[in-house]
Amino acid sequence: MAIRLKSRWFREGPQRSAAERGGVAAVASWRLGIEMVKRLQRAGFGIEVGAGYFQVLKEVAIFLALLADRQVHARQSPEERDEFTVGMVRHLAATYAESATEWLPPRRADGPDWADDFLAAWNTVAPTYADFDSDAVSGEPEIAFVRHFAWRLEPLLPAADRVWVIDQVMSIEVPEAAQALRRTLAGVFDETPRRARPATAATGD
Template identity: 45%
Template sequence: MAVPPRLKAQWFKPEQAKNPAQTGSAIAFIAWRVASHTIKRLREAGFDIDAGPAYFGVLRELLVFLLAGADRIAYARLGGEGRTPFTTTLVLRAAELLDENESDLLGPLADGGSYADRFIEQFNVLSGHYAEFGWSDGEGPDFAFTRYLGHRLEPLVPEKDRRWVLDQVMAAEVPEAVAMLRKAMDGVFSSEPRRARRESMSGE
């Protein structure tokens, strides 16, 4: 069983004000870590996801799913006014991370375009699809929201894995990924000061 990565629970000092754009940038990195961890779990479960284009194809789909979820969580916390700068920065920062990594590992696109622009276009299209599904603040994604991700991943894995990936995603990967995302976002959005390390260890 893969051990979840330790995600930074509090990104800002207690006295620092957190604007939606700053928070969106922090969540983009968290989503990247969660998506990468999910691919690691899929590999450990026996799914063949080769390094290279196949890896980044799966990574992009997982990122879109997680960013769409983060957008819903942010709307519940920030309202419509704060949601726009949050999600804009969230998607742009995730696109930057993809562009840096895909450019380094795969080289430039043949058409001269950017990996960042390609991801932003993908997000804009698929976020409209995810908008048709439910995500509650208490329960997370509904059945259709999760199932759509599984269907998106099916053509990206080898044929031998396609009949299993939907069940694996719905039963194992999405619950863990969403739990990691929500826990990390709780920490990022928290305004409570951290307890002193000595106090938390001594129980005083």
């Protein structure tokens, strides 16, 4: 089933900053990530409710942020790309923290919060994808890009599921998500003025 997301995000008005666009991309990516985890569960992968679910969701969200970073690089200067990605990751960290706070046991008051946990994971994981890219036209990530993502998911799943996850991710999950994300980003960066709606004539007796 194709994933559908909103394709036009901004009303007419001042040009949005790269960070604002990153925040919007984060909203879409979070929804894509949740849907991907749900599909994995429906496909029979043993993703436990609770901590295991959030471990997988965090890995998925980081992958989607990296994919968005690759998909927009041709649209922005290096400085704007950095601003976009930082804005996206910070928004994802805040969303992750809000959700984890609601569903998981409290963190220690003197320790890192859930947003810190997400950002620490980003800082560790993102460099491992440094050599991977996506196609400039189709937005499809390189095979090695997707395989690396699947390899990172493997240890988060029960042993019996690990043999199947690479095929599931490469043939179903990522192609769906990559196209949905590319359509969303096209809307995020679309500055074409909207058509004015025709005026409705007033009627009366």
